[in-house]
Amino acid sequence: MEKFDVCVIGAGPGGYVAAIRAGQCGFKTALVEKAFFGGTCLNVGCIPTKTLIAGAEVYASAKHAADFGVEISGEVRADWKKMLARKDEVIGKLRNGIASLLKSAGVTVFGGRGEFLSRRQLMVAAGEAAGTVIEADKFIIATGSDPLVPGFIPKGDRILTSTELLSLPKLPKSLLILGGGVIGCEFACLFAELGVEVTVVEMLPQILPQTDGECAKLLAKQMAGKGIRILNGTPLTDIRCTARGVSGKVGDETLKADYLLVSIGRKPVTADLNLPAAGVKTDQRGFIEVDDSFRTSAPNIYAIGDAVGRIMLAHWASAAAGNVVNTLRGKPEEFTGALTPGCIFTSPEIGTIGKSEEQLRSEGVAYNVGKFPFAALGKAMAMNQTEGFVKILADAESDQVLGIHIIGPHATDLIAEAGPAMLMEITAKELGRAIHAHPTLGEAMMEAAHAVHGECAHMPTRKKR
Template identity: 35%
Template sequence: MSNSYDVIVLGSGPGGYVAAIRCAQLGLKTAIVERENLGGICLNWGCIPTKALLRSAEILHYAQHAKDYGLKIAGEIEADLEAVVKRSRGVAKQLNQGVTHLMKKNKIAVHMGEGTLTGPTSLTVKGEKGEEKLTAKHVIVATGARARDLPFAKADGKRVWTYRHAMTPSEMPKKLLVIGSGAIGIEFASFYNDMGADVTVVEMLDRIVPVEDAEVSAFLEKSLTKQGMTIMTGAGVEDIKATDKAVTAKIKGKDGKVAETEFSHCIVAIGIMPNTENVGLDKLVEMDRGFIQIDDYGRTKSKGLWAIGDCTPGPWLAHKASHEGVTTAEAIAKELGNKDVHPHPLNRDAIPGCTYCHPQIASVGMTEAKAKEAGYEVKVGVFPFIGNGKAIALGEAEGFTKTVFDAKTGELLGAHMVGAEVTEMIQGYVVGKTLETTEAELMQTVFPHPTISESMHESVLGAYGRAIHI
């Protein structure tokens, strides 16, 4: 087989493998280079297996509260951590095999090994076939990112964990410290709390999930505290000492006092670092804190070299990477003479964010504070789930939907949700933003009854003083 291609994709995560498939669909001879597992971090060690873990914790939570639903379960409900992890790994394996099938189906050549660029459109791969030299008309870099370490607390996999260690624990933490309250930190805090661990979350900013709307942050903190977590905001971990048996952390509280506390384990979830070192990128692209700088279609400063996903500026989300993959593939096809493709740049204002804790969080667009900072006069509607019949019937009446509109034009600026199944519902607002909807269209939309999605309608009505059930 010739090692010359139209497109080579370096990395097979949700950005890379989607880009490769779209290139193949457009008739381009395509190859993908992967050093570890097809599907990348998201499929094998991130988005998917963590949701499998969280589903097990959710089932455990419902079983423990069966009495609330008029049910009796004989005997004690226990979590089998080994079995829970085994199920999660099985889900990841199944999807990894699915991506392998998709590569074959689309006739995409797979080169397993460590890829290093030798120029904008050439690279070497050191792997199972020795050293291979590959060339292409275009190369897409999709190398992703990894967890950021604390300088004084390197993850060892025993007592100090990254998300990867937390997914395959050798033992159940008794007392867990989670450093960072972004999506990764809060999801693992929620999982281990439901599984029975004593969980403390430390966040240096003044509220948890700080990228979310302030009302959502406040609601989530109250809910997690009610579930038994200790939440410390405006606090910082100044030092960690790990031994074979425990982790001792010095934590500076918002009052400035430093206290020393012992934990059985610690998860560090303070952000990510792009995988852009030792790939041969240094003279080929411009970088900012290690992230490859690109235009709206994924182009770098070197002709023929493109980049997508977590190795480029955020938000660092799998669905953003996949969307970029399609955009870049179509832009390449257009450059290669395909007149039937019309790539559109990514609209960053319409990228949803989802956090799968208990309760769930989902959002799109501007928070109320950001909208006001941007100079908008806003209309805001908030509808609590306690006014929603389906939420009450499900026993999930905690939560709310919040919408933010431009008071002058009716443009939907943002939507923010916390509660049961909101990660499935947010797409309704994303479609609305993509179609540039106003409050008028949303008000005229018929929402099915009984569904929690009716809270979305009521929130819109509430922004204009027309809510029915509150």
Template identity: 35%
Template sequence: MQNYQVVVIGAGPGGYMAAIRAAQLGLKTAIIERAELGGVCLNWGCLPTKTLLRSTEILRLACEGAPYGLVLDSAPRFDLATAVKRSRDVAKQLNRGVHGLMKKNKVTVMTGHARLLGKGKVAVVDAGAEQEVQAKHIILATGARARAIPGFEPDNETIWTAREAMVPKTLPKSITVIGAGAIGVEFASFYSTAGSKVTILEAAERILPLEDAEISDMLAEHLRKQGIEIYTGAYVENQKTTTCGVKVNFTKSGSPQFVESEKVILAVGITGNVESLGLENTKIQIDRTHITVNEHCETDEPNIYAIGDIAGPPWLAHKASHEGVIVAELIAGVEDVHILDPKSVPSCTYCFPQVASVGITEAQALEQGFEVNIGRFPFIGNGKALSLGESDGMVKTVIDKKTGELLGAHMIGPEVTEMISTYALARTLETTEVELMRTVFPHPTLSEALHESVLAAYGRALHI
């Protein structure tokens, strides 16, 4: 039986980062993965979808290129097969990269399904063969999978999860997306730009319901202008196969309605991968398919930790990665291990236009009793946005009136998923409005809108 100081179960963004950091700190480390290194995010989630969205971004730019001087002899044609192949090639390249990182850091990679046996023992089953390893510390990073709706079980034909939606053989003429969180909105944006007729059904009263209400409403307006049909407050009831594909019955305001399409994409949240892990052999507690942990990602079982999607929200790859580093450093006895503040984890949605945020919304700030200054700066007042031809959207900041703390920042518009890091850094550094106002932002850049939004919160905006 092999003995390790750290065994990581699951090789997604949280797991492989935990393994790398543990190895860097001199701990003998193994990682166990039953599928692909890099997990869902790298192979079937974050990166492949962004690659597909890049393809339709180029298509959109080509279609709108005439005012920029782009002359095409015929209308641009979208080759779906080429876009899908490029997406898969990028995923394969990244997967090879993770293999290289494991080798570089001397992390032992084991293939198979892991099961906790108790007292630090882990069974690894692969192709019917079983072996056991002993670990002083165990990190659970098994992630999550798409949640299904009763009566809407994925069938790889008409009802898809994100995985099937990433590798379509042909472009559907019409698609119904159930769920308007980040995943649902991104697929709606991709397929609509590619040429499908897209309908979104969302049970909440607005799309991207976790984002600031103003941003959600602005995005809905833009998506509708692009031809996407959106029903909020829509509760799906059942579905029926038709000659066209599938008919989804739903109720809105108590009124029965339906929509027909060739395909349905389920994007209604996730379920933690906690089954068959041997948790019954431990004191680990589960709450709605997610493992209960404290601020250090410790479970109720000594020396067993849980990170990433399996440990609860926010369900984001970068949150999982940071938790992996935190746990590795905690195990290694690093002094002053930082605690992750969920409110300082940025959120990004890569639809068109992009959406990004960090911190709390205006409504949450008021509910929590803050007196706030709100700054809004539209991209129509930003020279770089005008030169790009993408002047729709705005930057909104929520600032504590008493202390000047940046409570939250919410953006919709060009490249906001890149710019949100500035505000995330500001929160980490506990920057107030004074430092943000005194910071020199280069011109001409989109980032000037970040500066102007803070100025606007105090009636000092210069370009509106």
């Protein structure tokens, strides 16, 4: 048996950050991981997806080089195998980086699957350290999630989750996607850019159902312009899989493709932890129940990240990790998870934070709107990326910014400004007064803030009397 102050289970963006921070704070820390450092995000999620998307963007730029006065002779084509090799190289470098950080923080790593014996003891039940019993004063569960594949989906080599799709050895000619959420739309844009015929089926009335309606509508229009077919409001039924392809029905129409991507949600990785032995409660879906400090029903055990089923984003998990470690060191802080930015790496990108118009209307909140299109921005015109806008929602009485929604070039980077601004309860007037450098894409944020009060100099507005 080995004894520690803190034992973290899972080395994803929540777990490895928790372990590093605990080690930095002087806790004797153990980390148990059954697969690879970085979890879903680094290995089969955020990083590999964005690496492939970056390759597709370079390919798209090369195809349109003539628009910038650059002539490319010869054939421009995407080499999928080389893109996959680059993806694996990026993953490997980041894994090694995490290993180095854990070592520098003095964290002891145990390879294997953790299984609770009691509230204070965990056995490594499989892997390199199988049979090791770890005793700790505090535990942090950060075991993440896996793709959800409902029982009505048949099994077959041509029915994939995002995990398998990221390592598909050859580009298919056609791809059918079940689910028009973030994952489905990102993969749709990626594969369509590479010449794959893509169809997305979303049973709800719009794609990205949790996203600002205007952003979702514009994205759907842009996706259609890239040849992506989107079928909303009707489920995919009668799904079949053969050795040569897949098929399914939307209403009376039969759809066929080389592969089916199932992207309709994720499930927690908690079933094999033996949580009852530790007195840790879960809900009916297996997500761990926690309070506002991420403490579970067992007072010495905390849970963060996808395993708690709140906001299933890597940066939310990392922030929660730091919050828990601060609690353990006797310096608790309020967790600001409500202001977690959402980033969608579609084409165009979407960045969002705070309330949407749909939410504000449903809550009966009076608000003002300021919008500024990238088409009116000099830097966007220079880049030849003018689609989209920045939208700012401000409380009608106090002028406090309640939500910011961006669709357009580098939206996932631009939304970063909104986080600290809204954390400080900034008003639209204050955001507009902040001088933004010219010529940059960031000017759109300032212009949208001015537009909240009809004071945008670069948009036609009615003269005030």
